[in-house]
Amino acid sequence: MATSNVTIDEAGSEERPLLEIRDLAISFQTAGGEFQAVKNAHLTIMPGETVAIVGESGSGKSTTALAAIGLLPENGRVSGGQILLDGEDISHAPERRMIELRGNTIGMVPQDPMSNLNPVWKIGYQVRETLRANGKPNAPADVARVLGEAGLPDSARRAKQYPHEFSGGMRQRALIAIGLSCQPRLLIADEPTSALDVTVQRQILDHLETMTAELGTAVLLITHDLGLAAERADKVVVMYRGNVVEAGPSLELLRNPQHPYTQRLVASAPSLASRRIQAAKAEGIETEELLAPTEAVVEKALSDDVLKVESLSKVFKLRSGVGKSTDFTAVDNVSFNVKRGTTTAIVGESGSGKSTVAQMVLNLLAPTSGRIVFDGVDTSTLNSREIFKFRRRVQPIFQDPYGSLDPMYNIFRTIEEPLRTHKIGDKASREKKVRELLDQVALPQSTMQRYPNELSGGQRQRVAIARALALDPEVIICDEAVSALDVLVQAQVLNLLAELQSNLGLTYLFITHDLAVVRQIADHVCVMQKGKLVETGSTDDVFDSPQQDYTKALLNAIPGASLMLPPVVA
Amino acid sequence: MKSRSVMKSNRQIEHYVAPIDETPLLATDTLKVDAAPLSLWADAWRKLRRRPLFIISALMILLLLVVAFFPGLFTQTAPNDNCQLGDSLAGPSAGHPLGFTFQGCDIYSRVIHGTQASLTVGVVSVIFVLIIGVTLGALAGFFGGWVDTIIARIGDIFFALPLVLGALVVTQLPFFRENKSVFTVVMVIVMLGWPQMARITRGAVIEVRNADFVTAARSLGVSKIGTLVRHVVPNALAPIIVLATMELGVFIVTEATLSFLGIGLPGSIMSWGNDISAAKDTLRTNPEVLMFPATALSITVLSFIMLGDALRDALDPKSRKR
Numbered sequence: 001m002a003t004s005n006v007t008i009d010e011a012g013s014e015e016r017p018l019l020e021i022r023d024l025a026i027s028f029q030t031a032g033g034e035f036q037a038v039k040n041a042h043l044t045i046m047p048g049e050t051v052a053i054v055g056e057s058g059s060g061k062s063t064t065a066l067a068a069i070g071l072l073p074e075n076g077r078v079s080g081g082q083i084l085l086d087g088e089d090i091s092h093a094p095e096r097r098m099i100e101l102r103g104n105t106i107g108m109v110p111q112d113p114m115s116n117l118n119p120v121w122k123i124g125y126q127v128r129e130t131l132r133a134n135g136k137p138n139a140p141a142d143v144a145r146v147l148g149e150a151g152l153p154d155s156a157r158r159a160k161q162y163p164h165e166f167s168g169g170m171r172q173r174a175l176i177a178i179g180l181s182c183q184p185r186l187l188i189a190d191e192p193t194s195a196l197d198v199t200v201q202r203q204i205l206d207h208l209e210t211m212t213a214e215l216g217t218a219v220l221l222i223t224h225d226l227g228l229a230a231e232r233a234d235k236v237v238v239m240y241r242g243n244v245v246e247a248g249p250s251l252e253l254l255r256n257p258q259h260p261y262t263q264r265l266v267a268s269a270p271s272l273a274s275r276r277i278q279a280a281k282a283e284g285i286e287t288e289e290l291l292a293p294t295e296a297v298v299e300k301a302l303s304d305d306v307l308k309v310e311s312l313s314k315v316f317k318l319r320s321g322v323g324k325s326t327d328f329t330a331v332d333n334v335s336f337n338v339k340r341g342t343t344t345a346i347v348g349e350s351g352s353g354k355s356t357v358a359q360m361v362l363n364l365l366a367p368t369s370g371r372i373v374f375d376g377v378d379t380s381t382l383n384s385r386e387i388f389k390f391r392r393r394v395q396p397i398f399q400d401p402y403g404s405l406d407p408m409y410n411i412f413r414t415i416e417e418p419l420r421t422h423k424i425g426d427k428a429s430r431e432k433k434v435r436e437l438l439d440q441v442a443l444p445q446s447t448m449q450r451y452p453n454e455l456s457g458g459q460r461q462r463v464a465i466a467r468a469l470a471l472d473p474e475v476i477i478c479d480e481a482v483s484a485l486d487v488l489v490q491a492q493v494l495n496l497l498a499e500l501q502s503n504l505g506l507t508y509l510f511i512t513h514d515l516a517v518v519r520q521i522a523d524h525v526c527v528m529q530k531g532k533l534v535e536t537g538s539t540d541d542v543f544d545s546p547q548q549d550y551t552k553a554l555l556n557a558i559p560g561a562s563l564m565l566p567p568v569v570a
Numbered sequence: 571m572k573s574r575s576v577m578k579s580n581r582q583i584e585h586y587v588a589p590i591d592e593t594p595l596l597a598t599d600t601l602k603v604d605a606a607p608l609s610l611w612a613d614a615w616r617k618l619r620r621r622p623l624f625i626i627s628a629l630m631i632l633l634l635l636v637v638a639f640f641p642g643l644f645t646q647t648a649p650n651d652n653c654q655l656g657d658s659l660a661g662p663s664a665g666h667p668l669g670f671t672f673q674g675c676d677i678y679s680r681v682i683h684g685t686q687a688s689l690t691v692g693v694v695s696v697i698f699v700l701i702i703g704v705t706l707g708a709l710a711g712f713f714g715g716w717v718d719t720i721i722a723r724i725g726d727i728f729f730a731l732p733l734v735l736g737a738l739v740v741t742q743l744p745f746f747r748e749n750k751s752v753f754t755v756v757m758v759i760v761m762l763g764w765p766q767m768a769r770i771t772r773g774a775v776i777e778v779r780n781a782d783f784v785t786a787a788r789s790l791g792v793s794k795i796g797t798l799v800r801h802v803v804p805n806a807l808a809p810i811i812v813l814a815t816m817e818l819g820v821f822i823v824t825e826a827t828l829s830f831l832g833i834g835l836p837g838s839i840m841s842w843g844n845d846i847s848a849a850k851d852t853l854r855t856n857p858e859v860l861m862f863p864a865t866a867l868s869i870t871v872l873s874f875i876m877l878g879d880a881l882r883d884a885l886d887p888k889s890r891k892r
């Protein structure tokens with residue numbers, strides 16, 4: 001089987017699919033009974049072809065791929081249909097046969113580079129393990145070659161390092177090296193880059209593409225990002241609630257989505273949305289609201305900087321031994337202004353210092369130098385009573401919808417807490433206010449009695465918004481507020497934020513790594529890199545004519561940005 | 571990129587669309603409103619009441635409590651009066667199902683009446699260990715820095731003392747020697763037992779301390795102590811409860827150990843430890859005299875440890891994530 005690998009490229013006319021999934025059904029045995037995770041899934045991958053499965057979390061996309069490599073969890077089983085690998089049905093193949101196939105026929109690159117490498121073994125050992133398991137030559141030179149091919153420079157030395165010495169991108173390269181080390185004919189890549197920064201993501205995907213093209217490996221790419229799927233795959237399969245709802249050539253699918261779910265997905269994919277909103281704006285469709293402030297608010301805001309950040313720096317002392325410490329400058333001389341009623345986005349990759357800025361603006365962290373002026377007052381001069389008042393006017397919304405609500409508090413107590421803390425109203429009026437807030441964030445009032453664990457990510461984020469709004473603040477700091485949400489939910493929450501802004505005249509400081517989201521919501525952008533502000537400007541200016549190389553690189557790295565899409569009218 | 575995919579796909583790819591009526595579109599992100607609201611405790615209770623481990627241990631503990639508070643329901647024989655040396659080490663007879671001790675006292679009655687002292691020591695010790703350990707552990711975990719260093723070092727000193735050795739030393743102090751009572755035993759156990767609780771609390775608090783909801787509460791204007799009491803500690807309770815349940819069993823054994831060594835409860839108080847100690851002299855000839863209080867002790871400890879195990883599973887936060 002291994003010898004046939006080399007000739008696949010020329011055998012383009014060979015019409016037998018490499019992997020064919022027919023009417024696949026997968027069910028899980030749970031405490032609540034049998035649960036159908038996948039039904040009627042079908043999909044074909046021709047040799048050398050790249051196919052992407054797109055869907056939100058829980059759509060069954062990963063489950064389908066895991067079934068293909070025989071790695072379903074203990075409580076899951078294939079309850080119907082066939083998985084044909086080169087004509088052989090492997091849906092119920094014995095474990096011994098699957099072990100034979102794994103590695104040298106089907107390879108896998110898992111999702112999370114942080115937890116998928118064993119921290120107690122050297123990288124080289126983990127590559128060698130795969131080679132040995134599949135009967136390939138596994139001398140140190142072979143290991144180094146495999147790692148080198150995956151784009152790790154100085155690979156012989158790198159092989160002797162442990163995973164903690166690698167950055168996220170390097171770990172993902174190591175995982176790709178392991179996945180491709182035995183030249184499989186099919187590589188399953190499950191969200192291979194969703195944990196990485198966009199620029200790294202682009203490098204890794206480019207490299208993966210080159211490698212698989214050289215080897216003639218077919219790729220099954222699993223992703224939640226429609227833009228990324230369309231950009232990287234020949235064919236896109238859309239899954240929704242365990243069903244394949246649409247499949248077809250990637251561009252065709254984007255331009256002419258047929259199923260209502262795909263249409264919805266195309267309409268809200270942030271990486272594709274920039275074009276759509278512009279077009280909509282030109283045509284004067286009501287989605288203009290997405291672009292935030294109404295005319296009146298903008299005019300009022302023109303001269304009014306609600307927040308001024310002046311040469312702000314933050315230096316952390318890192319302990320490096322007894323009594324010694326080294327300085328780490330997390331934020332370096334950052335200045336920007338935020339106009340009342342507008343949205344300013346701070347964009348940067350991990351480690352750029354953007355969240356540190358947010359913490360300082362929230363007055364939870366003292367700046368090393370520089371000033372933050374809120375409504376004309378330097379926030380560092382506030383005494384404790386004034387800080388208490390300041391808290392009413394500036395509120396945060398955090399990233400992790402699972403971490404930002406106290407699991408012991410029900411929704412009523414969660415939203416009531418700010419009112420109680422600031423001694424606003426009596427019990428009855430507070431309850432009335434909570435009900436109003438729930439209405440504002442479009443949650444039913446009956447949610448009040450529930451606990452966070454009963455809500456989905458998007459619903460929790462709505463509760464977090466309601467809590468932030470309880471004190472009628474002027475400024476809301478959104479720290480990656482939508483990054484953890486599925487695309488459709490993300491679009492909903494962004495719409496809600498925009499709506500609240502135009503109704504209540506709110507000012508947002510939006511911290512994000514996702515430039516695509518910035519385009520949808522922000523008026524002004526500050527791009528940060530390694531603690532420094534590299535570019536600021538209006539969103540249109542920054543997106544249309546970026547001045548700095550770093551900004552250009554960031555913009556280029558948005559998956560799907562290069563796909564010229566005609567406006568979609570939903 | 572566009573040209574790439576056009577170039578590469580020399581194969582014909584068909585465009586498939588699922589029948590729409592077979593895959594109906596649901597509203598995005600709807601809320602399930604049918605089920606009753608579930609708090610963490612309600613959820614844990616729902617899981618617990620189906621576990622045999624929990625049911626058995628809870629019933630056992632309930633029985634022990636009844637025995638401890640109403641020994642009269644189980645035996646009419648007075649444990650200390652009417653001990654007749656003529657009955658010394660006699661076997662079971664009518665009204666005396668387990669036979670007699672060396673001193674001629676009814677074993678069954680002594681085991682029943684001994685429950686109270688053993689449970690009291692266990693429960694009171696756990697209450698004090700909770701008060702001291704949770705307070706110090708929470709402060710150390712939440713504030714960190716020098717507060718943490720000082721509390722952790724003090725804890726380490728007590729932690730490093732082997733329990734029996736430490737108890738031997740402490741009970742030789744004049745105050746303890748002269749006032750031997752339930753109170754002194756509890757004091758010794760608390761003194762040597764709190765660091766364990768403080769450690770667990772500290773770890774749990776550190777885990778919760780950096781959660782977003784704590785930062786959110788701080789930025790709402792809730793004070794530091796307020797966040798600690800209202801948000802951090804309630805979320806750190808699960809491991810604390812589990813440890814407290816298990817330690818209850820361990821402390822009962824500790825009391826028995828100390829009493830066995832003669833440095834625990836005074837002989838005038840009936841406890842399993844004292845009875846085991848008294849029975850050791852006749853262990854070779856009459857092992858059953860020792861066996862009955864020892865069995866009672868084992869069952870009690872086992873019940874609490876089983877309960878702790880069941881609670882650990884039910885309160886595991888990982889099983890709650892959806």
